[in-house]
Amino acid sequence: VIGTILENAQVNSARDWSNIRKSILDHEINRGQFTTNNIDAMILGHxxxxxxYDLGASYVSFLNQEDVKLNIATIGKYLKLIYFKNQENCLETGKPCDKAQEEIITKHYHDLRKDYPVLDSLTLENVVLALSLTSRWKECLDLLKEIKITAVPTAAAYSAVIAAAFLNNEEALGWTLLDEILMLDKLPGSVSLLAYVTYKGLCQHCSQTLDNFVLTDQEFAELKSEIFEKVIVGRDVFVKTNPEELEKFK
Structure with missing residues (x-):
C-alpha cells in the first residue's frame, strides 16, 4: 500500500504529506497493519x-511542522535513512558527514537517551549506523557492547563501525573488529572493503584524498585479497565461517 501510494504521489507541500498519510491509514486494504503509532516509521522505512532519501527527509520536515513527536521506531528509521543517505559520500571523501547532518544525528540520539534510558537492540543498531558517520564514531564501540547484553550485533552494525575505524585512520581497530565479526560467524559488508580502499587512498599526513588515486581492477582485487587473507581465512577458516559463505565473499 505504502509503495503504491508513494509511487503515484506528488509531494510539494505539507498538505500533500497529510493527504498521503491519511490515504494510507484509510486505505481499504489496511486491516490494522498501519496505525498512527507505526505509520511514520513505515513510511521512512520505505x-x-x-x-x-530526499523524500524521507521531506516527510520528517512535515512531521516537525505538524508538531508530531517522533516515537522511538520513527527516530530509529530516520537515523537509518540518514546513514544510507550519507554513506556513499563519506566513503568517497574519507571524511565524516557534514556538520548539519551530524547535529541532526546527535540531537535525535540525545532525545532517545532522554526519553528511553534503556534502548532495544534494533534502535541501538540504527544509532550505531548513523553515529558511525560522525566525529563521535568511537562511541559506537560502547553501543556494540550494549547491544550484546540482549542480542548479537548484526553484520551491518559491525561493518559500519569497521568502516569508521578505517576512515578515521584506526587501521588496527578495523582489523580487530573484522576478526571479531568473523568469530561471530558473520561476514563483513562491502562497506568495510570500500572504506579500506578509501583508507589506502588517503594521505596519512593530512587525511586528504589523493587526487590521482584510481584503482585498477587488479589493484582492487589485490586489496580485497589482502582483507580475505588477513582476516577471512585467518587462523582457521572452518572455525570462522563455512565454505559456502567463504565462496560468496570471494
Missing part, C-alpha cells in the same frame, strides 16, 4: 528501501 523511503530508505527505495533510496528516496
Amino acid at each position: 523511503c530508505t528501501k527505495i533510496k528516496r
Whole structure:
C-alpha cells in the first residue's frame, strides 16, 4: 500500500504529506497493519528501501511542522535513512558527514537517551549506523557492547563501525573488529572493503584524498585479497565461517 501510494504521489507541500498519510491509514486494504503509532516509521522505512532519501527527509520536515513527536521506531528509521543517505559520500571523501547532518544525528540520539534510558537492540543498531558517520564514531564501540547484553550485533552494525575505524585512520581497530565479526560467524559488508580502499587512498599526513588515486581492477582485487587473507581465512577458516559463505565473499 505504502509503495503504491508513494509511487503515484506528488509531494510539494505539507498538505500533500497529510493527504498521503491519511490515504494510507484509510486505505481499504489496511486491516490494522498501519496505525498512527507505526505509520511514520513505515513510511521512512520505505523511503530508505527505495533510496528516496530526499523524500524521507521531506516527510520528517512535515512531521516537525505538524508538531508530531517522533516515537522511538520513527527516530530509529530516520537515523537509518540518514546513514544510507550519507554513506556513499563519506566513503568517497574519507571524511565524516557534514556538520548539519551530524547535529541532526546527535540531537535525535540525545532525545532517545532522554526519553528511553534503556534502548532495544534494533534502535541501538540504527544509532550505531548513523553515529558511525560522525566525529563521535568511537562511541559506537560502547553501543556494540550494549547491544550484546540482549542480542548479537548484526553484520551491518559491525561493518559500519569497521568502516569508521578505517576512515578515521584506526587501521588496527578495523582489523580487530573484522576478526571479531568473523568469530561471530558473520561476514563483513562491502562497506568495510570500500572504506579500506578509501583508507589506502588517503594521505596519512593530512587525511586528504589523493587526487590521482584510481584503482585498477587488479589493484582492487589485490586489496580485497589482502582483507580475505588477513582476516577471512585467518587462523582457521572452518572455525570462522563455512565454505559456502567463504565462496560468496570471494
